[in-house]
Amino acid sequence: xxxxxxxxxxxxxxxxxxxxxxxxxxxxxxxxxxxxxxxxxxxxxxxxxxxxxxxxxxxxxxxxxxxxxxxxxxxxxxxxxxxxxxxxxxxxxxxxxxxxxxxxxxxxxxxxxxxxxxxxxxxxxxxxxxxxxxxxxxxxxxxxxxxxxxxxxxxxxxxxxxxxxxxxxxxxxxxxxxxxxxxxxxxxxxxxxxxxxxxxxxxxxxxxxxxxxxxxxxxxxxxxxxxxxxxxxxxxxxxxxxxxx
Amino acid sequence: xxxxxxxxxxxxxxxxxxxxxxxxxxxxxxxxxxxxxxxxxxxxxxxxxxxxxxxxxxxxxxxxxxxxxxxxxxxxxxxxxxxxxxxxxxxxxxxxxxxxxxxxxxxxxxxxxxxxxxxxxxxxxxxxxxxxxxxxxxxxxxxxxxxxxxxxxxxxxxxxxxxxxxxxxxxxxxxxxxxxxxxxxxxxxxxxxxxxxxxxxxxxxxxxxxxxxxxxxxxxxxxxxxxxxxxxxxxxxxxxxxxxx
Numbered sequence: 001x002x003x004x005x006x007x008x009x010x011x012x013x014x015x016x017x018x019x020x021x022x023x024x025x026x027x028x029x030x031x032x033x034x035x036x037x038x039x040x041x042x043x044x045x046x047x048x049x050x051x052x053x054x055x056x057x058x059x060x061x062x063x064x065x066x067x068x069x070x071x072x073x074x075x076x077x078x079x080x081x082x083x084x085x086x087x088x089x090x091x092x093x094x095x096x097x098x099x100x101x102x103x104x105x106x107x108x109x110x111x112x113x114x115x116x117x118x119x120x121x122x123x124x125x126x127x128x129x130x131x132x133x134x135x136x137x138x139x140x141x142x143x144x145x146x147x148x149x150x151x152x153x154x155x156x157x158x159x160x161x162x163x164x165x166x167x168x169x170x171x172x173x174x175x176x177x178x179x180x181x182x183x184x185x186x187x188x189x190x191x192x193x194x195x196x197x198x199x200x201x202x203x204x205x206x207x208x209x210x211x212x213x214x215x216x217x218x219x220x221x222x223x224x225x226x227x228x229x230x231x232x233x234x235x236x237x238x239x240x241x242x243x244x245x
Numbered sequence: 246x247x248x249x250x251x252x253x254x255x256x257x258x259x260x261x262x263x264x265x266x267x268x269x270x271x272x273x274x275x276x277x278x279x280x281x282x283x284x285x286x287x288x289x290x291x292x293x294x295x296x297x298x299x300x301x302x303x304x305x306x307x308x309x310x311x312x313x314x315x316x317x318x319x320x321x322x323x324x325x326x327x328x329x330x331x332x333x334x335x336x337x338x339x340x341x342x343x344x345x346x347x348x349x350x351x352x353x354x355x356x357x358x359x360x361x362x363x364x365x366x367x368x369x370x371x372x373x374x375x376x377x378x379x380x381x382x383x384x385x386x387x388x389x390x391x392x393x394x395x396x397x398x399x400x401x402x403x404x405x406x407x408x409x410x411x412x413x414x415x416x417x418x419x420x421x422x423x424x425x426x427x428x429x430x431x432x433x434x435x436x437x438x439x440x441x442x443x444x445x446x447x448x449x450x451x452x453x454x455x456x457x458x459x460x461x462x463x464x465x466x467x468x469x470x471x472x473x474x475x476x477x478x479x480x481x482x483x484x485x486x487x488x489x490x
Contacts, residue, residue, distance in 0.1 A: 076407050077410050165321045169322060
């Protein structure tokens with residue numbers, strides 16, 4: 001995690017590209033410039049650049065150097081890219097895509113968890129829920145952590161490695177989403193019952209009610225984010241689709 | 246794609262790890278051994294190893310060298326890892342996870358496509374469908390290509406960048422799935438109507454029927470794969486969940 005010089009450079013450039021300092025079509029500094037500016041070796045610069053290419057953020061063009069690619073080419077399920085997105089200024093179109101994807105994946109994960117969770121996995125989900133209850137109202141940050149463990153527990157209990165991998169890819173962004181709720185304390189107080197209903201349905205091994213309880217929980221998430229979204233500034237194509245599915 | 250020596254080594258080792266030549270817990274050859282055996286430079290070996298670490302396949306352990314990690318740690322949504330899985334001997338548990346994930350993502354993508362597809366995107370989906378019809382019965386490989394374009398078109402038309410990225414991650418594996426159908430020609434003849442129904446529902450902009458037509462199409466995919474699956478050898482936990490959702 002960000003230990004070598006190449007990783008440090010990668011992080012720095014990745015954040016700048018994703019954060020919009022270099023817009024799609026813009027040219028990145030040359031290898032020579034980066035060696036000089038950042039005081040790191042040429043092989044480290046090359047290694048960092050290769051990683052940016054692999055993640056779909058930039059490409060080499062003949063006689064133009066390294067150029068930022070269109071957003072559609074970015075590997076948006078890559079954990080680094082997601083971390084950079086989460087660290088940058090809020091990107092509403094991206095957040096809406098994420099919420100929409102959660103509204104597709106998580107009710108399905110809850111349904112599968114109700115079918116397949118081991119007793120230990122059910123306990124882990126219930127423990128995370130109790131952790132949320134106990135952290136309120138004083139320790140919002142601890143509540144976020146238990147909230148994350150709650151969702152992780154459900155993905156793990158789904159028994160599908162690809163679904164679980166999706167969770168590990170989005171976990172950093174999920175934390176950002178939790179923090180973006182305009183009034184986290186109130187929103188948690190409203191949503192505790194919704195979390196409890198999901199945990200209870202999984203514990204009763206009722207797939208239908210686990211799925212619908214998760215839909216309700218996510219609809220609440222959208223409701224709590226709405227003030228932060230300035231819906232009038234969005235493209236107007238996506239905002240509602242996600243919460244309704 | 247696989248041009249440098251480091252990439253070549255990465256591919257070779259990745260295939261061996263994913264294909265089971267090195268089992269979880271096994272130690273990989275040392276840097277020195279790889280330099281000698283593969284005749285490539287130490288920096289190239291190091292770069293390849295770092296990529297394997299990043300993809301979650303291996304980790305460095307003190308005094309033990311580089312060791313293969315448990316399967317749950319692999320970055321199963323990484324395009325290289327998926328390509329290696331697709332190239333190796335069939336991994337039924339993995340294929341079942343993939344089919345299950347498709348049965349979660351694709352009906353949702355079809356529903357969104359019916360709501361959001363541009364006229365050009367609808368044409369692209371219809372063109373891919375006609376390509377499938379025209380390729381049969383003589384050119385199965387061309388039919389696979391149009392089939393892939395059909396699913397790509399639907400993900401693209403969903404208007405969700407993260408859903409589309411999921412498609413680009415699984416496209417190689419999808420091709421393997423198409424080829425794994427025991428009798429591709431018969432299975433296509435049965436499934437053409439199902440593809441046509443999805444395309445028509447998106448063209449009519451009917452989200453409910455697009456979603457349910459896609460569910461039917463995927464149920465057919467599972468039916469055609471079943472003989473290849475030897476269901477009695479599987480863990481008995483997952484086989485049915487996927488097709489029913």
